[in-house]
Amino acid sequence: MTIQRMDNVSIVVDDLEAATAFFLELGMELEGEATVEGRSVDRMVGLDDVRADIAMVRTPDGHGRLELTKFHSPTAVGAQPNAPVNTLGIRRIMFAVDDIDDILARLRAHGAELVGEVAQYEDSYRLCYVRGPEGILVALAEQIG
Structure with missing residues (x-):
């Protein structure tokens, strides 16, 4: 069996409102917003006492989605700010x-x-x-x- 599709890419942010506004200005559409928490979320992501707000935005063709996530608890950990494009990991x-x-x-x-x-x-x-x-x-x- 193979995968069916790529569903979304998650980006953890500190300012959910600013990040959402940026991607909406780019032309993406707000699909929905929610707060996620509880035991099932904790078990899925491997953290305790998770509470996060998410905004799901999609491309106009409906095929691409970004999940913008603001963690209230536990607090998000920092990464190297403004990392250059040759930094390991998802870059752009x-x-x-x-x-x-x-x-x-x-x-x-x-x-x-x-x-x-x-x-x-x-x-x-x-x-x-x-x-x-x-x-x-x-x-x-x-x-x-």
Whole structure:
């Protein structure tokens, strides 16, 4: 038997409201919000006394989801802030966009910063990396050819 699909990617954040606003500005849609806690949650994640708020956002095509999670207990542990793209582990999420310049302008209003510059890859794509709230790294790809 094989997997059916990738359901979602979880990103732990400290400011759930800011992270949610950032991804909604990017064009994702809020699917739902909830508080999770209790013995079954504790057993599943291997922590005690978990209480967390989550916001589930999805891509407009309905195929991709992010679960943004704010842990109230136990308190989230820190990672290296603004880790470079060659750091081990999950480093970035890439989204296909129609107009990279428009998206950049809108995300900057939410504190996003361009990591390098917008670059063209052959005659196929314009690409860039953007650092959003809490150092979340997002790549944007605009197909041009």
